[in-house]
Amino acid sequence: MLFEELSKKGTEFLGVKYPIISGGMTWISDFELVRAVAENGAFPVLAGGNMPPEIFEQEVDRCIDNLDKPFAVNLITISPNYRAQYEILLNKKVPFVVFAGSFPRKADIQGMKKSGKKTMSFASEGSIAGQQIRFGIDALILEGSEAGGHIGHVSLMVLLQQVLFNYDQVPIFVAGGIASGKMIAHLLLMGAAGCQLGTAFVMSEECTAHANFKKAFAKAHARQAISTPQYDSRLPVVAVRGIRNQGTEEFGRLQLELLKKLEAGILSREQAQYEVENFWVGALRRAVVDGDVDAGSLMAGQSVGLVRDVLPMKSIIENLVNEARAELAVVRDRLT
Numbered sequence: 001m002l003f004e005e006l007s008k009k010g011t012e013f014l015g016v017k018y019p020i021i022s023g024g025m026t027w028i029s030d031f032e033l034v035r036a037v038a039e040n041g042a043f044p045v046l047a048g049g050n051m052p053p054e055i056f057e058q059e060v061d062r063c064i065d066n067l068d069k070p071f072a073v074n075l076i077t078i079s080p081n082y083r084a085q086y087e088i089l090l091n092k093k094v095p096f097v098v099f100a101g102s103f104p105r106k107a108d109i110q111g112m113k114k115s116g117k118k119t120m121s122f123a124s125e126g127s128i129a130g131q132q133i134r135f136g137i138d139a140l141i142l143e144g145s146e147a148g149g150h151i152g153h154v155s156l157m158v159l160l161q162q163v164l165f166n167y168d169q170v171p172i173f174v175a176g177g178i179a180s181g182k183m184i185a186h187l188l189l190m191g192a193a194g195c196q197l198g199t200a201f202v203m204s205e206e207c208t209a210h211a212n213f214k215k216a217f218a219k220a221h222a223r224q225a226i227s228t229p230q231y232d233s234r235l236p237v238v239a240v241r242g243i244r245n246q247g248t249e250e251f252g253r254l255q256l257e258l259l260k261k262l263e264a265g266i267l268s269r270e271q272a273q274y275e276v277e278n279f280w281v282g283a284l285r286r287a288v289v290d291g292d293v294d295a296g297s298l299m300a301g302q303s304v305g306l307v308r309d310v311l312p313m314k315s316i317i318e319n320l321v322n323e324a325r326a327e328l329a330v331v332r333d334r335l336t
């Protein structure tokens, strides 16, 4: 009962049974993963990544035609195909959009809202949360730096105090480092509308990522999921968290090479940043699709140290919910 009460804000907003979001993951969150999450009562997000417009439209249509449950489409505002994907999505009957990459402009949020969609975006610090709320965003995702993929600099522990405890205008979902129902229970008690998980859902049978990718996750320790450094402020790069491998080293070499080209005037800063993002899309594909877990990118959160087994999606979600319920009962006993 307590779990249902605490989940209400999130489940009413998302229109699903449990306030658990499977975060959009480029190359990973395809129709198969979306369907598995939707069928088991949680909220799925289809990844737009940098998909060419025609493929993007096909994937979106596949979800519209085959799902009778709510889902979101993830748009990466810094991806070269963003504008084309945005225009396609505008005219589709999709209930939710999640803006990722950087912070969506007011016009982009308002445009999606006018087309009947609920909008969500990431807040990586307090001032951004305030700005996105002023822009009309319907819900926020607070993602701590322990998360996998492209990340901000602030840990979830600090974001909770900075944003979750200070903003109540919109539902706030939290992400980064979550892989247990116990943690979900405590975050709901803190006022979160729900939780978004990424790494944990890679370890589902339904996830179409290469078996080598999942094996690497099963073996990895939390400390191996490191974030990439930025070598020089002349080439600002968004940090990416993943399991350390040759691909990580290769990214270091790429940065040095691009810096040299910047210095020599062969490339502009924007061109160099474009090369960086191109590198990540390609490297992630190499690991997720081709199974090259040495040279490809093994994007993963520190929560990779908390997941060991590949399980059916049904079990993953049931385990999370049962554990959350049990933990809330323990907390209630502690308080009475």
Ligand SMILES: Cc1cc2nc3c(=O)[nH]c(=O)nc-3n(C[C@H](O)[C@H](O)[C@H](O)COP(=O)(O)O)c2cc1C
Residues within 6 Å of the ligand: 022, 023, 024, 025, 026, 028, 047, 048, 049, 074, 076, 099, 100, 101, 143, 146, 147, 148, 149, 150, 175, 176, 177, 178, 196, 197, 198, 199, 200, 298, 299, 300, 301, 302, 303
């Ligand atoms: C392999 C991988 C790819 C990701 N790609 C995206 C993406 O395309 N768009 C996005 O908004 N978030 C992306 N993320 C972040 C997830 O949606 C989610 O917020 C994050 O994984 C939560 O942290 P956790 O991994 O500790 O659960 C990605 C994460 C991983 C692990």
